[in-house]
Amino acid sequence: MIAQFQHHINNKLPFLKQGKLLIAISGGLDSVVLTHLCHKLKLNIALAHCNFNLRGEESDADEDFVLQLADDLDLEVFIESFDTTSYAQEFKMSIQMAARDLRYHWFQELKEQLKFDYILTAHHADDNLETFLINLSRGTGLDGLTGIPEVNASIVRPLLQFPRQAIEDYANQHKLTWRNDSSNASTKYLRNKLRHDVIPILKEINPQLLQNFQTTVNNLNDSADIVDDALNAVLKCAIVNIDVNTLKFKISEFKALKNPKAYLHEFLKDFGFTEWHDVVNLLDAQSGKQVFSPTHRLLKDREYLILTDLTADDDSQSISIAENDTNIQIPLGVLHFSEVDTMSTINPNILYVDKALLKYPLSVRKWLEGDIFYPLGMNGKKKLSKYLKDEKLSLIEKENIWLLTSGEAIVWVIGKRADDRFKVTDNTEQILKIELI
């Protein structure tokens, strides 16, 4: 496998050879093999391991295993311990989502602070096929069948083309050891069922299953790109007006299409609508007719469909924050302001800034087309709309993005990303901690 891996890196991912790489390692088979392969190729790697403290001693033994591996291979290693259960409770998430969130943010922090170029994860071809089948069993669309990408911004999955079997064979040939995760999470159970009961039969039907699946996924990604182009082209003509809480669509643009439902579904699926028949009927309905989702209203108004966010009555003006405010209610929760001496806890809902750089009063407002900021850790500025797109936020998640601003400048995409211009530096005299609760 080492030869194929090397070939793949040389041909498809040559940029990894120059980069400073951080491998996300659980201690399981896949990430251990990825680590060994990268080490053999003498790539410039370090390890990062999250201890989510979800399985008591076992979690600690995983951590020890990773420390020992790093020591054996003489690699730099970062370990972080999380109270995942509390985090999940506090932010009302599933344990799984909480772990993903914590892991992702910590990796990004490490990457930015220590100037890593890429974060490597050990997903492989079977993972991708399993996800495809899970989504299929639950009902999905093109989005749910296009798989995880091999390269997505700074996250790279160099094993994505390799089957689990090859990885296991490599580990056995080289007498590697790894940790087995005993957790019985429901996805683990699902994946095991697919792995042991479904995929082997599909492989019997066609031994080339995984290669063929890769072809399928590539083709579906191409189709998804074409769909994207078409949606953007239609949106460009159909959207006549965007403001904070409403989107206005020109009905004539939909009626010119062979299958208006296909487009309406794509544009509106993230707003909670389910009665697509009613939505499509609006095109020909009397002015004043409307269809509701739990959060939104779609109104026929002469030649237009107008989409309104019902959850955001007082969105339109911004919320002003004075220097002596400590708790401010915003639509996302409460912002708590306090002056601190050091940056301790790091989580996506906490921002530390250099207070002297702020111009009061601060504001909290929704984002607008044309907003620009300087993402922390990046050189230079970025369109906020581009950032939100790169983060793969759905339309509805984008609708819920709020900004903390100082004068014209964005200080914080709240709960998402800090602005580089206000960060704490060695020259900072007063650290302001802002927490979203």
Add this chain to the structure above:
Amino acid sequence: MIAQFQHHINNKLPFLKQGKLLIAISGGLDSVVLTHLCHKLKLNIALAHCNFNLRGEESDADEDFVLQLADDLDLEVFIESFDTTSYAQEFKMSIQMAARDLRYHWFQELKEQLKFDYILTAHHADDNLETFLINLSRGTGLDGLTGIPEVNASIVRPLLQFPRQAIEDYANQHKLTWRNDSSNASTKYLRNKLRHDVIPILKEINPQLLQNFQTTVNNLNDSADIVDDALNAVLKCAIVNIDVNTLKFKISEFKALKNPKAYLHEFLKDFGFTEWHDVVNLLDAQSGKQVFSPTHRLLKDREYLILTDLTADDDSQSISIAENDTNIQIPLGVLHFSEVDTMSTINPNILYVDKALLKYPLSVRKWLEGDIFYPLGMNGKKKLSKYLKDEKLSLIEKENIWLLTSGEAIVWVIGKRADDRFKVTDNTEQILKIELI
């Protein structure tokens, strides 16, 4: 199930209540249940059964079973016996393709001659899911995952939303009998594997599997419609010239796209190309560079990509046929002309026309944009391009369509469809039989 079936007919397929319906019946579980359900709802049905003579006495017993069922239910029944094996040999097809061809053409003949409005087949939800998984195991794209449609021109599949289990339950509750097909064709084997080993586990993972799958298929069909729109929009700008053997694409139109490969792949996939990397590289290559498929050449010529059919050197002119010609070589084979007294064998490669209506010399030529004909059995005329689209021919199949013409009029879309204007009627004095060998 009868209540759901009735509800489905009333809501989604109400046109079946007024139509004259022909049910394609094998004698197996699905088509027997379909027949019973339609009979219960007092729809206007007749039965059509093909005896493919592939399983000796068993085939005859199937035929007897269908005759008895028709008798029991007091239904009109049509039976046709085919020498499927010879047909497959003669036209160099698999047995399966031959059976499909024979069945399809016979049903269409019956429909046209006896004025049926719709042909009903008994495909159900599991069939669709099995096809999806078979295509997935072989590698596919969006096209291979969109399933069979419930309504496709005059073919209707009223059971498509129903799971096999519901059909089996209905048959058992009503103590129906049916014939089990003992044939062990490879697809049968595949489908059995999926049916017994794979799909039950996917249903365990999610008991709503089939409903969710229906949602997935609907979503993918919507995406496919959007892709179609986008491809047509790009083709409209990109194609600068079509003639009989060449297509000329404007390179600038592809280079303006985010993912030119996605589009090039869609446009060229039916022409046998496989080296997509090379194809995409042509966009930036020196003039004169070319990429070959087994049948076609794609040439970079300044601002254009020119696709040429290499198998069709002497396509460009038409072939003239005099009244006394009996055998004429055309690119598809040999056309044999003979005068006969009756129309006996019917197959897609034989045409019977009223000789008096022809103007000699006849011509054989490729089809052109703008060609119009009068499809046999239809009222009125149809654009040939629309006909070919409705027949779901691939680009490459379309490239291989040849016409027999009399003056300006199309007499025969060779091997596909006769023109109504030249058909044999009660007034015909001389029947000309034209056979493609």
